[in-house]
Amino acid sequence: MELAVFNSVDRDEAIKVLTPCLDITRWVETIVDARPFASVDELLGQANNAAEPFTPEEVESAMAHHPRIGERPKAQTTEAAMSRSEQAGVDVSDATAAALADGNRDYEEKFGRVFLIRAAGRSAQEILATLQERLTHTPEQEDMIVAEQLREIALLRLSGLVSEGANA
Template identity: 30%
Template sequence: MPEQSRGTPGAPGVPDAPGTPSALDHFNAAATEDAERTLLACLHSHRWAVRVAAHRPYPDLEALLAAADEATYDLPRTDRADALVAEALPDLPADAYSAAHTALNAANAAYESRFGHPFVICVDGLKPDEVLDRVLEGIRSRLANDPEEERLVAAEELRRLARGRLTALLAHDGPPTDR
């Protein structure tokens, strides 16, 4: 029998202790309504949550993430617009200057005025002191996009957000913390 890797039980790619159900096992076994509610915490689209929940059980996290990606790509424009409206800008570090908040709010207002929905960007993996610069840079550069190009970019950012939240949810057996 092959030796099992050691690590945090329930983490992606790390086996749980024998007999201990993983977070994915709990998700796979959950009632449909509970699974959908869990998914809605990752991306606010009822159609997406229903589709991903309907394909359970998933053999592993990668299969779940692939299904979530596909469901995100297939969202109709109205569902994607609803999911975008439910998003908020990432939180700024607690020590950010008020001028930073003002700049971010002004840039976001310009973005919303141009595209009709809030700016969405995935900042997974960034250090807290890098978030403001990345968000401001992203808004400023994406304001130059034409609406169709920005629709595609925003859809990709939604997919990345959902994927990160789903991974965090199942890796830590708890709700996402960035919402």
Template identity: 30%
Template structure:
């Protein structure tokens, strides 16, 4: 059996991954993007200055390391840029009132916004997790709460970085997908 001529290989144009785009972005753009993940100039500068990252895991490891090294001033700066997590739109008003009261008590005790990572929380449990965590953490002494808040900030930054990388990847995929019917 004889074969016909081989068709030429079709090469897709190179499309940068979200990590490639981050690695090659001007340093000011990379730092600004990182400030959306954690509101610390030192952290964002440190993560941006260590580019390029070979893979997302290396980026996350560097982000974690930089978060672990936050000074008390860096931590205060990062906490000042945070606010309470958004609640689902259908959350009833009594829950908003309970959350506002608990948050006011937390801010009065510790002097900064309450931070919590909720990336793994089912939508229907968000308000309960926030209220439970605020009430539990109100019993912490200030140093213990500083350590807890720093860990929650690290987890938030990590989750936001992953969302940015994934969001950029999904956006690129949607923009480069063939149009149905064509």
């Protein structure tokens, strides 16, 4: 969607467009209500600022929509399509897939939620190493990292969703 279109659609439509990037109502509404934006960079700056900080409740709510790393979401939603695209570049061998599955289980047992990482631009080995390292964290450390990962994912999705357009 071109930025000019995003700036001009009605509030409900803009909310509908942004929600798959990150399903946190406060974040979405803060961005939508700050329109119009002069540039995509300004939009991303607002999105970044609106993410500071996410409350534990917001993180928990947003996490309900994220698949396990290494598992492709099967739902036919915009958010699931974004997640499939983000994980598409991660080439996973059978051994790495098994290690990720084990690590995911360990992480869920320890922290009570799925392991979340911005997969785009990362190799399967890098994701696995990060998962193993994060298993050594305290819940408080992980809360901060998960909120940061949600922010990174949201900004990545938003930057792929809105463009300057032909007149920029």
